[in-house]
Amino acid sequence: MKKIAQHRLFWPVFSLVTLIVVNTVARPKFVKITVRDGELYGALIDILRNSAPLMLVALGMTLVIATRGIDLSVGAVMAVSGAVTLTIIDGSSTPGSTSTVLVAIAVGVGVALVLGAWNGFLVAVLNIQPIIATLVLMLAGRGVALLITDGFITTVTSPPLKYVASGYLAYLPFAFILAMVAVAVIAVFERRTALGVLTEAVGINPEASRLAGVRSHGIILGAYVVSGTLAGVAGIIYSSNIMAADANAAGDLIELYAILAVVLGGTSLMGGKFTIAGTVVGVLIIQTLKSTILFLGVSSAQSPVFFAAVVILVVLIQSPRVHRTARSLTGGLRSSHAPAQPDAEVPA
Secondary structure (H helix, E strand, O other): OHHHHHOOOHHHHHHHHHHHHHHHHHOHHHHOOEEEOOEEEOHHHHHHHHOHHHHHHHHHHHHHHHOOOOOOOHHHHHHHHHHHHHHHHHHOOOOOOHHHHHHHHHHHHHHHHHHHHHHHHHHHHOOOOHHHHHHHHHHHHHHHHHHHOOOOOEEOOOHHHHHHHHOEEOOEEHHHHHHHHHHHHHHHHHHOOOHHHHHHHHHHOHHHHHHOOOOHHHHHHHHHHHHHHHHHHHHHHHHHHHOEEOOOOOOOOHHHHHHHHHHHOOOOOOOOOOOHHHHHHHHHHHHHHHHHHHHHOOOOOOHHHHHHHHHHHHHHHHOHHHHHHHHHHHHHHHHHHOOOOOOOOOOO
């Protein structure tokens, strides 16, 4: 049991299970899942579906943070990707065609990839601080999205696009399956090849990695490219959910939630060691918290305070210093209640 408690995923999983138990006690229907027309429905399924955009963004953020970086532009990249995709569909003579939607999605994701490469170029090649390099695109990206949509919210009617966020495949939401495929692909490359070890080495000490022959610039650049690409896919899922390109609302504050999910999952902001499974758990914790807030009827003005209070509680539960303090207090209580040992007789 002690070895299990010391595992880096123990406390994130414990926090997630605790949230699920609390919700189940408050509303027993929370864990109820029904099947209708070959599709699963229920609160848990809604959490999985709604977690897809954040899951993709947090997955890319994990790789960036592992290289001792940060990406504040993911929300703006989502807005640009959605704007490009829906503008192409809206300007097409066949917006309901699957081929039109696929081409639009490919272009939108391609633009997001280029934006990620731009961030990587600023950080890896020009050696600009990551927070400054990505802040530029964070501020300018939404302006670019507004230029693409001419300052309006672009709406479309396209069943193939609607399927991305609302469709089902093998009983599960298609958006969630898409996110899990991304998680599996990244996990294979980062944990089944040497790429993961090299990424951690660059995050721990970039200069030492470079002197050891590791192409740190390429790894850092690749992390930002992946982050931008996944943010582009997340932007398309968001736009598909509302069937509109809203440059101001798309990806609003998602960079902060993504960083929080990565940290809750056990990845250090100092770079180096990272955990993809922990990021997945962190995303589910955040999405479950959002579902809890909606169930409790907390107003939109008060929800950030409630969310912050619960997050602080979760962070305290996972804090190593809190664990050490609890163990020391427990040890002190045990020693104070332990029976006194008789003094040994001194031989003559």
